[in-house]
Amino acid sequence: MRTIALAPLLVALSLTPLAVLGQAHAPEGRDRLVGHFVGRGCQAGGECWTIDVVIDSPIRDELVTGKIQYPSLQCEARLEFVRWQAEAAVFRERYVRRGSCVPDGWLWLRPVDVRRVDFLWAWPDGRVDPHTILTRSP
Numbered sequence: 001m002r003t004i005a006l007a008p009l010l011v012a013l014s015l016t017p018l019a020v021l022g023q024a025h026a027p028e029g030r031d032r033l034v035g036h037f038v039g040r041g042c043q044a045g046g047e048c049w050t051i052d053v054v055i056d057s058p059i060r061d062e063l064v065t066g067k068i069q070y071p072s073l074q075c076e077a078r079l080e081f082v083r084w085q086a087e088a089a090v091f092r093e094r095y096v097r098r099g100s101c102v103p104d105g106w107l108w109l110r111p112v113d114v115r116r117v118d119f120l121w122a123w124p125d126g127r128v129d130p131h132t133i134l135t136r137s138p
Contacts, residue, residue, distance in 0.1 A: 030058065030084075030089070030111075031058045032111035032113075032114055032117075033055050033089055033109055033111055033117060034055050034056070034057060034058055035054075035055060035136050035137075036052075036053070036054050036136065036137040037051075037052075037053045037054075037109075037117055037119075037134035037135060037136055037137060038050070038051065038052050038053075038134060038135060038137045039051050039119065039132050039133060039134035039135060040132065041119065041121065041130035041131075041132045042130055042132070043129050043130055044129055044130075049070050049072045049073050050070060050071045050072040051068070051069075051070060051119065051132070051134060052068065052069040052070075052071060052137075053066065053067075053068045053069075053079070053109070053117075053119070053134060054066055054067050054068075055079070055109075065078050065079055065080055065081065066078075066079040066081075066091070067079060068093060068107070070099070070101055073099045073100045073101050074097065074099030074100065075095060075097060075098060075099035075100070075101035076095070076096050076097040076099075077093040077094055077095040077096060077097075077101075077104065078093070078094045078096060079091040079092070079093060079094075079107065080092045080093075080094060085108065086110075087110050087111070088108040088109060088110035088118070088120070089108070089109050089110070090106065090107070090108055091106070091107040091108075091109065092104065092105075092106060092107075093105050093106075093107060102123070103123070103124050104124060105121050105122055105123055105124060106121070106122040106123075106124070106126070107119070107120070107121055107122075108120040108121075108122075109134075112133065114136070115135060115136045116133050116134065116135055116136070117133070117134050117136075118131070118133060119131065119132050119133065119134045
């Protein structure tokens with residue numbers, strides 16, 4: 001198992017997706033993830049793309065879906081809420097339009113403040129690639 005630092009949050013990853021799961025209950029401030037967030041992510045290799053995330057309702061301990069688009073890659077996926085891990089909501093991407101995107105990945109969203117969220121994406125096998133900050137869209 002390797003540990004990746006995400007701002008002050010530590011995210012433990014392994015090759016088994018279930019090991020990505022952590023805390024079972026939702027933290028305070030979870031409603032700050034509701035909304036529309038935009039930004040730009042870059043892979044370790046340098047390629048960058050646009051990110052557009054929408055979470056329509058407060059995330060409780062039940063299955064909640066949102067959506068993510070990578071407009072510059074012509075991709076769109078459903079976001080399936082999996083679990084809370086510390087202060088981050090963990091989602092699984094399920095593509096409805098693949099465009100030039102890679103296979104469905106894992107996504108961590110963590111509120112930074114009322115306007116920003118941390119965005120961390122990992123490959124299906126747990127390798128972490130882009131990390132960025134998304135900003136709430138008006």
